[in-house]
Amino acid sequence: MLDSKVEDLEALAETCLETAKQIKGYLASKKLPQPTFDQNGPEFFPPVTPEVDAARLDLRAAAKRLYDLAAGPDDVLTWHSYHCAHDLNAFRYVHRYNIPANVPLKSTITYPDLASKLSLDPSQLKQMLRQLMAIHVFHEPSPGLIAHTASSRLLTHWGVGSFNHFIAEDSFPVAARVVDALDHFGHGRQEPNKAALNYTFNTDKVQYEWYESNPAVRERFSKIMTFMSKAPVMANEHVAKGFDWAGLPEGSVVVDVAGNMGHCSIPIAETNPGIRIVVQDLPKIINNAKDPATSVVPEHLRPRFEFVEHSFFEPQPVKGAAVYFLRMIMHDYSDEYAIKILRPLVQAMSPDSRIVLMDQLMPSTVGLLPYDVERMMRTTDLQMMALTNAKERDEDEWKDLVSRAGEGLVEQLFARTEDKGRGKILGIKNIQTPPGSTLSVIEVGFVDQTKA
Numbered sequence: 001m002l003d004s005k006v007e008d009l010e011a012l013a014e015t016c017l018e019t020a021k022q023i024k025g026y027l028a029s030k031k032l033p034q035p036t037f038d039q040n041g042p043e044f045f046p047p048v049t050p051e052v053d054a055a056r057l058d059l060r061a062a063a064k065r066l067y068d069l070a071a072g073p074d075d076v077l078t079w080h081s082y083h084c085a086h087d088l089n090a091f092r093y094v095h096r097y098n099i100p101a102n103v104p105l106k107s108t109i110t111y112p113d114l115a116s117k118l119s120l121d122p123s124q125l126k127q128m129l130r131q132l133m134a135i136h137v138f139h140e141p142s143p144g145l146i147a148h149t150a151s152s153r154l155l156t157h158w159g160v161g162s163f164n165h166f167i168a169e170d171s172f173p174v175a176a177r178v179v180d181a182l183d184h185f186g187h188g189r190q191e192p193n194k195a196a197l198n199y200t201f202n203t204d205k206v207q208y209e210w211y212e213s214n215p216a217v218r219e220r221f222s223k224i225m226t227f228m229s230k231a232p233v234m235a236n237e238h239v240a241k242g243f244d245w246a247g248l249p250e251g252s253v254v255v256d257v258a259g260n261m262g263h264c265s266i267p268i269a270e271t272n273p274g275i276r277i278v279v280q281d282l283p284k285i286i287n288n289a290k291d292p293a294t295s296v297v298p299e300h301l302r303p304r305f306e307f308v309e310h311s312f313f314e315p316q317p318v319k320g321a322a323v324y325f326l327r328m329i330m331h332d333y334s335d336e337y338a339i340k341i342l343r344p345l346v347q348a349m350s351p352d353s354r355i356v357l358m359d360q361l362m363p364s365t366v367g368l369l370p371y372d373v374e375r376m377m378r379t380t381d382l383q384m385m386a387l388t389n390a391k392e393r394d395e396d397e398w399k400d401l402v403s404r405a406g407e408g409l410v411e412q413l414f415a416r417t418e419d420k421g422r423g424k425i426l427g428i429k430n431i432q433t434p435p436g437s438t439l440s441v442i443e444v445g446f447v448d449q450t451k452a
């Protein structure tokens, strides 16, 4: 990984050259296409070896640092921020008026023709699209003619397009109101319905309830979730690798708490034939999950899956499960509410039950992770604040959360054991980050206080 302290222009340029050669050479040796902005190029960077992936991360980090140093200290404060604000605005315009689908894929269109097709003002259309052309989204093969690039073509992709649409239309206005929301509701509020989303849309509903009453947003969000669960950094396959599922006794029950359609438990069930899965979620989701027409669980696994309506704020009906598994749930909630979700689980646990959390593990400071990985994690952290007053957590924050969730409950649970649970607390037993995953697997159970 590129040393986050390197500032020497030549050293950075050398990293760029070395890694560029490594990547180009690898792609050529595998007869894979070279990166291009051309609309006929590949939609996504092809899957490569972990070494080439690491070279890509170094190249991006070095090139970005080189760019920033060459630009000077004022640029990030002035032009960079200026560009970001208006790029997002232009993306919003592009989605609002369905421009990507109306630019021909194999030919070009003039500004007046596209404007007349969509009842837009040709001059404003040109202003907006030319802003995006600077970042390789649409281009003009000759003056006045609009054509797609690889990126603008992807705006019509079900997953990437929905992601970009959600950022521009649904997140950008909310992000702009975070500070206003803090002023309005007060700093450090824990309630998930006193966040910037609530301030922006003047609603008391929490994020998911609000999406329920806005089908277009819900649709975009659910497409993003599906798309992200296929993205290599968040792929379901990592679930099977981060915890010793095979070490659970035959017939063990794993409760996938707020497991949506049960997609994350598929790799667990697939690789561990002795495990039964109970997927819990809200009624509408469970209806879809159960329905063979919409189920995502392969038919041969269905006999080992049970789908149950259950709100995680209520007492947990499955007692003494081997594992209570929560993927991407804690990061939706502030500490106060995350504890309200964890405590019913602790009350249902037996002494050897575990809670397995799968979420981001934030680095303890900045610069410890590859630049782009850290950027993704920090931006997600702020997105959580904007949506529900929540956050991503580092190891100390996870430890603190977990031990508070167990306070006062451990003694009752161990009442029938010889040592009465003396000196035990709910704590972290292990943390693993599967290679290539931005989510870590945090194993929680009863541990000796002295070892926590």
Ligand SMILES: C[S@@+](CC[C@H](N)C(=O)[O-])C[C@H]1O[C@@H](n2cnc3c(N)ncnc32)[C@H](O)[C@@H]1O
Pocket (backbone or CB within 6 Å): 208, 229, 257, 258, 259, 260, 261, 264, 280, 281, 282, 285, 310, 311, 312, 313, 326, 327, 328, 329
């Ligand atoms: C970010 S998704 C995570 C889904 C799944 N665990 C995954 O990793 O893909 C959050 C899930 O929490 C569910 N949810 C929201 N509020 C809930 C509640 N009170 N009780 C149970 N599930 C809830 C949503 O329906 C959604 O399926």
